[in-house]
Amino acid sequence: xxxxxxxxxxxxxxxxxxxxxxxxxxxxxxxxxxxxxxxxxxxxxxxxxxxxxxxxxxxxxxxxxxxxxxxxxxxxxxxxxxxxxxxxxxxxxxxxxxxxxxxxxxxxxxxxxxxxxxxxxxxxxxxxxxxxxxxxxxxxxxxxxxxxxxxxxxxxxxxxxxxxxxxxxxxxxxxxxxxxxxxxxxxxxxxxxxxxxxxxxxxxxxxxxxxxxxxxxxxxxxxxxxxxxxxxxxxxxxxxxxxxxxxxxxxxxxxxxxxxxxxxxxxxxxxxxxxxxxxxxxxxxxxxxxxxxxxxxxxxxxxxxxxxxxxxxxxxxxxxxxxxxxxxxxxxxxxxxxxxxxxxxxxxxxxxxxxxxxxxxxxxxxxxxxxxxxxxxxxxxxxxxxxxxxxxxxxxxxxxxxxxxxxxxxxxxxxxxxxxxxxxxxxxxxxxxxxxxxxxxxxxxxxxxxxxxxxxxxxxxxxxxxxxxxxxxxxxxxxxxxxxxxxxxxxxxxxxxxxxxxxxxxxxxxxxxxxxxxxxxxxxxxxxxxxxxxxxxxxxxxxxxxxxxxxxxxxxxxxxxxxxxxxxxxxxxxxxxxxxxxxxxxxxxxxxxxxxxxxxxxxxxxxxxxxxxxxxxxxxxxxxxxxxxxxxxxxxxxxxxxxxxxxxxxxxxxxxxxxxxxxxxxxxxxxxxxxxxxxxxxxxxxxxxxxxxxxxxxxxxxxxxxxxxxxxxxxxxxxxxxxxxxxxxxxxxxxxxxxxxxxxxxxxxxxxxxxxxxxxxxxxxxxxxxx
Numbered sequence: 090x091x092x093x094x095x096x097x098x099x100x101x102x103x104x105x106x107x108x109x110x111x112x113x114x115x116x117x118x119x120x121x122x123x124x125x126x127x128x129x130x131x132x133x134x135x136x137x138x139x140x141x142x143x144x145x146x147x148x149x150x151x152x153x154x155x156x157x158x159x160x161x162x163x164x165x166x167x168x169x170x171x172x173x174x175x176x177x178x179x180x181x182x183x184x185x186x187x188x189x190x191x192x193x194x195x196x197x198x199x200x201x202x203x204x205x206x207x208x209x210x211x212x213x214x215x216x217x218x219x220x221x222x223x224x225x226x227x228x229x230x231x232x233x234x235x236x237x238x239x240x241x242x243x244x245x246x247x248x249x250x251x252x253x254x255x256x257x258x259x260x261x262x263x264x265x266x267x268x269x270x271x272x273x274x275x276x277x278x279x280x281x282x283x284x285x286x287x288x289x290x291x292x293x294x295x296x297x298x299x300x301x302x303x304x305x306x307x308x309x310x311x312x313x314x315x316x317x318x319x320x321x322x323x324x325x326x327x328x329x330x331x332x333x334x335x336x337x338x339x340x341x342x343x344x345x346x347x348x349x350x351x352x353x354x355x356x357x358x359x360x361x362x363x364x365x366x367x368x369x370x371x372x373x374x375x376x377x378x379x380x381x382x383x384x385x386x387x388x389x390x391x392x393x394x395x396x397x398x399x400x401x402x403x404x405x406x407x408x409x410x411x412x413x414x415x416x417x418x419x420x421x422x423x424x425x426x427x428x429x430x431x432x433x434x435x436x437x438x439x440x441x442x443x444x445x446x447x448x449x450x451x452x453x454x455x456x457x458x459x460x461x462x463x464x465x466x467x468x469x470x471x472x473x474x475x476x477x478x479x480x481x482x483x484x485x486x487x488x489x490x491x492x493x494x495x496x497x498x499x500x501x502x503x504x505x506x507x508x509x510x511x512x513x514x515x516x517x518x519x520x521x522x523x524x525x526x527x528x529x530x531x532x533x534x535x536x537x538x539x540x541x542x543x544x545x546x547x548x549x550x551x552x553x554x555x556x557x558x559x560x561x562x563x564x565x566x567x568x569x570x571x572x573x574x575x576x577x578x579x580x581x582x583x584x585x586x587x588x589x590x591x592x593x594x595x596x597x598x599x600x601x602x603x604x605x606x607x608x609x610x611x612x613x614x615x616x617x618x619x620x621x622x623x624x625x626x627x628x629x630x631x632x633x634x635x636x637x638x639x640x641x642x643x644x645x646x647x648x649x650x651x652x653x654x655x656x657x658x659x660x661x662x663x664x665x666x667x668x669x670x671x672x673x674x675x676x677x678x679x680x681x682x683x684x685x686x687x688x689x690x691x692x693x694x695x696x697x698x699x700x701x702x703x704x705x706x707x708x709x710x711x712x713x714x715x716x717x718x719x720x721x722x723x724x725x726x727x728x729x730x731x732x733x734x735x736x737x738x739x740x741x742x743x744x745x746x747x748x749x750x751x752x753x754x755x756x757x758x759x760x761x762x763x764x765x766x767x768x769x770x771x772x773x774x775x776x777x778x779x780x781x782x783x784x785x786x787x788x789x790x791x792x793x794x795x796x797x798x799x800x801x802x803x804x805x806x807x808x809x810x811x812x813x814x815x816x817x818x819x820x821x822x823x824x825x826x827x828x829x830x831x832x833x834x835x836x837x838x839x840x841x842x843x844x845x846x847x848x849x850x851x852x853x854x855x856x857x858x859x860x
Contacts (some may be wrong), residue, residue: 108705109526120787125215127208127302132641134202136629139636140310140323140646141199143627149564149649149691150317156199160191165312165687166210172246173352174262176217178257179250189393198313207309208302215297217591222290225261229283233266236607240745241267243422244781266748268423273750274423274757276680289389296392303327304394307644319686320624326642327396329628342403345371352391353377353415354398358538358717361495373536373591374417374681378425378705383409418675422738423753439570440495441509442786443699444518445820446525449831452716452839488836489831490522491531493819497540497548511540512547514786519551519580521784529583529828529834529854532599535613539594539620542571549602550575552584553611554856557700558602560654561623568654570698581856583837584609585830588668590676597661598653604666605657610713610837610854611668612830615674619683621662621667622690623651650689651850656700663692669710670833672716672826673727673734678741706848709840711855716836717829727827729770736763775822779831783820799805 129137145151163185171177189197197203241263242248251257265286272282279314287449303325310323311787344363353376359366380401390398402410411429415422497511508792515532522530539545542559549558550573562568586600586609597617603609629638629643636643653661663683683689740760747753783789834854841852 093648117613125208125300126211127211127305128305129202129204129208130302130641131300132636132639132643133204133306135348135633135635135639136643137198137202137204137306138200139629139633141195143632143646143648144317144321147564147648147650148321149652151564151623152315152463157191157194159195159198160186161311161316162191162194162261162309162312163189163206163210163236165315166207166309167214167250168246168339169308169312170211170214171250174245174248174250175257175260176221178212178217178254179252181213181217182250182494185213191607198310199488204306204309204661207305211300218293218297221257222293225265225290226287228262228265229287233269235266235270235748235750237749239263239266239748241742241748243267244744263748267746270750271423274421274753275425285389289391292389293392296394299394300556314646314648315688318622318688318690319683320620320622321518321648322646324626324645324647326644329645342370344619345402346434347377347395347398347402349395350376354390354393354395356417360500363440364430366440366495368428368430370426371412371414371430372417373490374679376415376417377412378415379413381411381413387411387413394811406433408432417679418737420737421753423757423759440498441786441788442492442494442511442514442518443556443786443819444492444522444529445779445781446488446522446784447779447831449489449779449835451484451487452832452835470574486798487529487835488527489523489529489531489834490527491533491748491827491831492518492522493533494537494548496537497544499541499543499544505700509786510547510747511544512551516551516579517786518784522759525782526642527582528838529585529831530580531585531587531830531834532593532609533827534586534596534600535587535826536591536592537596538591538618539596542598543597545595546571546573547575549573551579552581553606554578554701556606556702557656557698559598560658560695561651562654562695562696563651568695575639578856583834583841583852583854585854586611587614587830588617588666588825589674590614590616590618590679590681590825591684593620596654597666598655600730601655601659601661601666604669604704605655606700607705608702608854610670610705610710610833611666612670612833613668613672614674614828615671616667616682617661617665618681618692619661619663619665619689621653621660621665621683623653624648625650646788649690654695656698656702658695658697660692660694662690669705670714672721672829673730674826675734675737678738679732705854709846709848709852709853712840712846713833715834717833720829720832724776726823726828727768729774732823733767762800764791771823778822779828781820 127712144154148154158312164182165176167182167185167315168174181320185206194206197206225747237794251260268286268289269279269282273279273284277285307323307325307328314321314323343365344360344364345365346358346360347354348357349355356371356373356377358373359371376400377390379387379389380398382401382404388401390401402412405411409429409431413425416426465859492515494511494515499510506852519530546558552575555572555574555576557572559571560568561571584603586603588596588600588611592600592613597620600609600611600617604611624647626645626647628645630639655661747756837853840846841855847853
């Protein structure tokens with residue numbers, strides 16, 4: 090299990106205001122709940138002061154935050170404790186905001202190192218939770234009317250806290266109905282459903298007993314760093330030790346980065362090459378509901394501290410862990426799937442690039458000619474006539490290569506005899522594909538979350554002449570230009586880059602640079618992730634003699650210090666890289682981009698650096714775009730994809746969930762029928778998949794792991810619980826975005842055969858002639 094709290098942001102610490110895991114505790118345990126009495130230690134006070142000093146001195150966004158902005162800390166901290174707005178009252182917010190205004194909070198933490206407001210607000214939350222648990226355990230003994238017209242808003246992150254106790258009671262009546270219906274829809278009796286919910290809320294008090302002063306300090310100080318941007322955070326000493334685990338070469342677990350989002354432990358990303366990634370059963374944005382050791386009963390982890398969850402999922406190599414998951418693409422919150430993962434050693438750079446050659450049906454001259462005429466009515470350059478020439482007889486199929494790059498990894502370690510890297514592996518695969526006769530290449534960067542910047546620069550140099558790849562600017566306006574120094578390109582043929590909303594950081598630099606140079610056509614979701622910032626982790630003991638000499642362990646701060654810009658001067662921050670040709674995608678309707686994060690830094694631009702390139706000729710791009718749009722309007726696979734996206738979007742737009750059990754069952758039956766039909770349609774279309782041959786630099790991965798079915802699993806059929814185009818297997822059936830990218834490249838190849846349709850002195854999407 091790989092835990093990265095560095096990427097977790099304030100929501101990673103939403104642990105005290107949400108249902109916790111089941112425990113053996115009985116209702117009598119309510120009277121034994123611990124009353125905390127926290128104090129800020131001298132070491133922690135010093136750390137708090139230096140966190141603010143560090144932000145004010147080194148953060149990229151330091152000039153935009155003033156002491157008055159610290160008024161946002163109280164509501165942000167309340168939200169971190171109570172992300173679903175269920176426990177605090179609105180009067181609490183008014184009271185806290187009056188007592189702890191921005192200037193007061195700033196003075197306390199920046200001058201005196203006093204974070205006592207964090208403790209005082211927590212005590213109120215603790216009292217509210219204790220009272221509410223007593224209330225709801227009593228309510229569970231009563232009957233529930235699940236036949237009315239009540240509704241419940243599942244996403245309460247942007248709502249207000251209840252105005253009165255009576256409003257809170259009404260809200261909780263509906264919350265309990267929501268919880269019970271979720272269990273009933275997963276084939277539990279009412280008695281069983283009540284027992285599950287009872288244990289969930291009884292376990293909450295045990296979770297409160299585990300709260301420590303350092304936990305609250307971490308939440309509070311992370312709320313302060315979050316004023317500056319969502320990727321800055323504070324690590325307590327214990328959390329920093331966990332963070333250090335992710336920096337080591339390997340660990341034993343399932344290979345998933347987790348964070349707390351609202352009340353759920355959510356999969357942030359999968360470690361390429363880890364058991365979860367290789368099994369293709371767990372996906373980013375999946376919510377883990379419960380964890381069970383092999384042969385043991387599942388433990389509900391909703392609201393549990395992230396560190397506890399991690400410890401439950403980690404384990405000895407070869408042992409199994411069973412996770413109950415709400416799929417990321419599920420439109421019904423009751424959807425569940427059960428997966429079993431065998432723990433193994435997870436090497437942080439174990440997943441290497443791999444490749445394949447697909448035999449793609451050749452473009453028809455008539456179809457492409459129509460696109461040319463529709464785009465301009467004239468030739469692109471050098472033609473002697475305004476109409477297309479007579480169509481040549483194209484080959485039956487065109488061999489097109491694809492290189493899938495999971496991340497921008499570097500050498501395994503200094504002692505490794507076989508030092509691998511993303512750029513070296515990609516270069517080796519290119520040589521294999523060229524030797525096999527490919528006529529075009531796709532660089533697949535979907536789900537690639539980044540990695541080593543140097544590898545991104547080196548990899549871009551495989552496709553463009555020596556020149557700028559990325560610009561980096563700090564908060565003082567100092568700009569550096571990082572360039573590829575490759576003496577010659579490794580691949581000069583037609584090129585496309587395939588991206589999605591999970592393509593981030595270094596992926597965006599490569600895609601954006603190749604787009605700037607006009608070297609590749611970028612295809613994918615409406616934009617990439619939009620992470621265009623650079624962070625550094627600073628140990629607190631290294632910035633203060635007092636902290637360095639302290640007996641107590643100290644934490645660390647992660648702060649944003651730089652921003653990325655493309656050679657053109659455009660930032661990749663917030664907006665990401667907008668593709669030249671976008672395709673329908675469910676990802677576009679999920680909150681997975683930088684723009685969904687609070688206090689995200691703005692998009693901006695700086696002056697262009699000198700580079701020998703320019704974007705794809707607009708007329709040429711128009712031809713490729715119109716040909717793609719024509720296929721999107723005609724092909725069955727796009728009709729299937731649009732229906733799926735439209736259905737998913739409509740279900741996502743339903744903000745209120747019915748609390749009528751029969752209505753929910755009807756809705757579930759309707760959803761299941763749609764998903765079953767969609768699955769059948771996809772399987773039928775998959776008969777037309779393009780044949781392909783795979784290329785691996787090491788042993789190929791094991792076959793896809795099938796879920797282990799057992800009687801305790803609420804639903805083991807992945808396809809019956811969600812709809813997603815994000816199949817992370819190496820070469821999935823009916824991969825519509827990849828198939829269309831192949832066709833776009835084939836169009837470019839066809840244009841390249843006809844000099845009158847060139848937009849420059851070289852074929853489309855190829856390297857310019859070097860004088």
